[in-house]
Amino acid sequence: MSKNGKIIIIGGGASGLAAALAAAKECGGQCVTVLERLDRVGKKLLATGNGRCNLTNRNAAPEHYHSADTARLADILERTPPDAVLDFFGEMGLLCDTQADGRVYPYCYQASMVLDVLRAALERAGVDVACSCEVAEVEKGPGGFSVRTRDGRAFSAARVVLAAGGQAGPQFGTDGSAFALARMLGHSVAEPYPCLVPLRCAGFPVGLKGVRANCALSLYLDGRCAGTERGEVQFAEYGLSGIPAMQLSCLLGPGVKKAGTSVDFFPEMAFPVLRGMLEQRCASGMFASLETLLLGLVAKKLGHAILKSCGLQPLSRAPGSLSRREVNALASALKNWRFAVEGTLPWTQAQVTGGGVPLAEVKTEGCASLRCPGLYLSGEVLDAAGDCGGFNLQWAWATGIAAGRAAARGL
Known part of the structure; x- marks a missing residue:
């Protein structure tokens, strides 16, 4: 079994990339590996905000989200607010523009720029990114996690961040398979349903x-x-x-x-x-x-x-x-x-997923699993669906940063 880093991030979307960079800052990029099922990372990110990428919203608050556990959701949001997310991107050199209603966009209003900034930061940090790498199985053993892909590759790590998205927009790689991985590791899943859909x-x-x-x-x-x-x-x-x-x-x-x-x-x-x-x-x-x-x-x-x-x-x-x-x-x-x-309309027309892993099954600090030590969950796999206006990306960045940071600490 190949030793491909101490932390494996499953999913190369917004939340997974944020988790990888946050973890790399804590323990060094050589400790972090991102596994992405598509041939490139960030494909769904490119489609956000009609290609302009509504990066976050300064008014992010629980009333803009739908979850079975709004109290825990509020705690998670408060720990990584929009200003912290903007600082995260500011350190990478991304200039942003805030509109009167609180929506924040990259100054050039191009989603591709956000992805380019993230990819450049991953390269500088030395994070290993493996694309066309679909995870089929994750097991927790005494020595850590064993991760196997559909094409037979094997990875091991001390800690895993599950950031493989929900079920909305399967054309962008989020087909609900993350929920099967969460169940393998002892989590329950509230029935997913399409949100932000006609x-x-x-x-x-x-x-x-x-x-x-x-x-x-x-x-x-x-x-x-x-x-x-x-x-x-x-x-x-x-x-x-x-x-x-x-x-x-x-x-x-x-x-x-x-x-x-x-x-x-x-x-x-x-x-x-x-x-x-x-x-x-x-x-x-x-x-x-x-x-x-x-x-x-x-x-x-x-x-x-x-x-x-x-x-x-x-x-x-x-x-x-x-x-x-x-x-x-x-x-x-x-x-x-x-x-x-x-x-x-069907999942292909949905922007985000309702339902998912209940927030009661993760710590509000660091989104660490309460059912599987060493596992962290972030982004759309969790039971939180936001309104239009940058709230879902705020959730992705916030939980990704928190999970990546927490996973790296103490290694």
């Missing part, structure tokens, strides 16, 4: 693909409103996308029996005010037909779909002929356009 809706109107609208989107679970997000919603042939829909997808965990959405196109306008405005438009004589009644209020395709949902056909009908009941129905649709949610 919603599939039943009976969705045809012809709305590509239409966008600024509105408030609410998610109802078993009849109760579970959350509301505001922003630009994108309509598609399958249902709803855009940041509001993707944020709400994090609430669709396992066990949800009945889900639905409500679209409010006028969140700043009370129902009576909207109804009064529609009544005035109907009586004004300005609009020759229902086809033009909603012009200036919502996109034309949306207006037609909403009118149809209220049974207001044909569109050639004069607005002045609408009854009070019909105006009420139209105002209700504009304030509360409802759709049943069948689920989400």
Whole structure:
């Protein structure tokens, strides 16, 4: 069995690379080996922030995350805050730009630059990176860990950091195999589910693909409103996308029996005010037909779909002929356009994984396993899914830095 370092990092994504560099700083790069299943590290990182890499968010706090154990999550976040992450990258020479909403990007707004900086730092530190190296089995013995790959290679180490991601974006190498490795080492896994992913809706109107609208989107679970997000919603042939829909997808965990959405196109306008405005438009004589009644209020395709949902056909009908009941129905649709949610798009469309190894099974300091001494877990393999806006990368960096540091100490 080859002796390829005292610390093995399984996974060459954001969290794994952070763990490798943090460990190398503590004990020297010659002690650290990164095993990556793909032919290069950081492939998923290149796709973050639409290729711009929303590196972190200065407002990272528990309310921006979804986990079964928010108390432990808060403790982990507090130990490695965004400023510590920015110091970590600053030491590597990365200049960053912070936006008014707290989002942080590399100054050149290129994800490739973040990866280039990380790779250069790995090379300077002397960290050994082995790509096309898919881990199939990890065993803990009296002398440490034995790690075997699918192509028959064998490695040993005193300590292991499991940073192989979750299940979202299998095209980037994160296909859920990390959970099998966690189970091999004695951990449980809360059922994974896709997060930050578009919603599939039943009976969705045809012809709305590509239409966008600024509105408030609410998610109802078993009849109760579970959350509301505001922003630009994108309509598609399958249902709803855009940041509001993707944020709400994090609430669709396992066990949800009945889900639905409500679209409010006028969140700043009370129902009576909207109804009064529609009544005035109907009586004004300005609009020759229902086809033009909603012009200036919502996109034309949306207006037609909403009118149809209220049974207001044909569109050639004069607005002045609408009854009070019909105006009420139209105002209700504009304030509360409802759709049943069948689920989400598949894992290939998800940005992050909900569920995973419970935080109760790791120490909040250093993310050390409470079930397998010498094992550390970081990133998406843990039960924490963040909102859009750099929160998931903050979790990846923070837990990776903490795990790598802790794994190296005392060797």
